Amino acid sequence: MDLALKPEHKAFADEIRAFARANLSPATREKTLSGKHYDRDDHMVWQQALGKKGWLTYTWPKKFGGPGWDVTRRFLFENVLAEEGAPRILPFGPKMVGPVIYTFGNDEQKARFLPGIRESTVSWCQGYSEPGAGSDLANLRTKAERDGDHYVVNGQKTWTSYAHWGDWIFCLVRTNTEAKPQEGISFLLIDMKTPGVTVRPIIMLDGAHAVNDVFLDNVKVPVANLVGKENDGWTCAKFLLANERLGIAEVPSSKRGVSMLRSISDDPSMAEKIADVDLQVQALEMSELRALSAMALGGAPGPEVSTLKVRGSEIQQRIAELAMEAVGEYAAPYQPGMLFHDSNETPVGPDHAPPAAPRYFNMRKTSIYGGSTEIQKNIVSKMVLGL
């Protein structure tokens, strides 16, 4: 056992860093480091650069066009990119639907969809939640009825991140209304340009537009877009959720957050609070590394990764809370324009003040999305503890 890096890993980290410095636009980097809003191109230009290098789908095995990296390389890749101020890779293609397609899809689907995900030429969004199916996801009602070689899809998806940027959406739909809730669900890929797909923005409490309602009104979807077997979509759904939970612990960006806190706070009463969250991040990182090492020896992420999601979200919230606490009353001036890179406004208070409160407000989402804290605890209680 050891934590030391071998010389080839150090060289690898240098290579990643050099790549980021050469390919990440300075404006995008600045937005990350100062907590400003990204636009679509910040993500797409960067992701396409990674895609060209073969690194966008860095968690994929070689067989499907990934680099086949070990745990150490993935760890370094994520950390170096976070330090360099890269935006997080939007997970919907590379981390969510991609692995579902190469695990459960047929050869034709792999050939058709995987290249666009690897190169980020097609952007994806996630059609899971519905107005009546949040924590109780299996209660979803969006219906897909077979009509010859098509399904006709009707219903509404909600909380759909970046649907307004999305070319395609992967949806959980009900194909059997008679069976138990989990047994009548199918996993369907839908082209957002299909007639009957409408996107409506939902503006969040920080004023940002990231999520949407997606209305599906008599949308005709070829049966060839069904992944896995009809009515067996819950298997894909759970596989995807476990992958999602592992990814949203967000350790590298939290490490960056801890450094940011130390740089903006010189109040001694804050120092120990920052030290405390620093240690929480270290514990989470080590737990994640232990889980990844266990996975490297075989197997998909187990239900215990739910605890990583719970702690990861609490830590992100705590960092945002401390950043606002450090700013003090200068968190109050409302300057939404300052959150855009091209703003001509000058901040009322310190430079780092304008994003502090919006970020704190926004980060409350982390313990709600991707399965709320309460749902994660239900999962661990049932699947790990047998209660």
Add this chain to the structure above:
Amino acid sequence: MDLSLSDEQKQLQEQAERFVRDKYAFDARRKIAATDRGWLPENWAQFAELGWLGMSLSEEDGGYGGGPIETMIVMEQFGKGLVLEPFLPTVVLGGGMIARAGTAAQKEALLAPMIEGKKQFALAWLERQSRYNLADVSLKATKEGAGWSLSGQKGVVYNAASADQIIVLARTAGSARESKGLTLFIVDGKAKGLSRRDYPTQDSLRASELTFDKVSVGADAVLGKVDEGFGVVEDGVDRAIVALCAEATGCMDAINAATLEYIKTRKQFGVPIGKFQVLQHRMVDCFTNAQEARSMTLMASLKIDDKDPVVRAKAASGAKVQIGKSGKFCGQSAVQMHGGMGVTDELSVSHYFKRLTMIDLMFGNQQHHLTRYSNLAMAA
């Protein structure tokens, strides 16, 4: 980066598990705690036979070339069984400090017999006023011919009654609470002028208050350099902290397992109480806390041999913060979920709770180490 145990380490883990299973059933432990010594010579002999007393020492020092991971593996199992044999004061603290700071003659005289199970040690650093400050030492050592004379008091010295040698932190120069001017002395447990008041601790270990009344020692009793003992003791304590953290993770696993079993079987309102979501979520929080404790302990065990003393100190303090936090959460939750049974002496749960509580207090509690970590992180 590699987080898997080697085959030898897995064997060691199985060996330690087997020892705890065979020798440390709850009632057996109670009997051991009630003996005069508070630990069993036959168990100590078995540790020697299994090679545990020398496993973390280098081969030059007569050991078997293991390190902090081996210590972690064994201490974790000791935590599961609430093992009473004085492994921490003798092997981790005493043996470790002698190996790192001792002269060739000291090593030869002390380490070989320790590995064979024939010598035990204790570390006397604390005084009544010290609280968690390692440098707050007023016991004085004054020059006496070629040697030294020690006078003053030490408190809560674990294993002092069984120790053949006691390593004493004494002031040879400087003023109270100054880290410069401290010297370590290896004092015979039966030295003339040394008197003890022995007592059991809350968690069934044995400790003593020591009075030194002009205890004479030779110049060869100095461990390390005169006036420069602080670094040695600080480093020794940091390493002991990491071992203690491993013990605590074992305690947490055991107390969580007992609580999980209890809430699956105890029925109220016609159902096992583990059917209630409020208890389920608390149980999950216990599980997560133990997981974090294990992660921080592993990280500290992997860093405690680092060349940089600041890395070592941060690792030890960081892990101790987590252990304090997680140990308190798991301990209090276990007692609460056991209801009235949790506050009796009859079930193991209260014994684990007590040990976890004392571990937090030992060598500085959660708050002390948070401050220490914070200061080190700010200085970096």
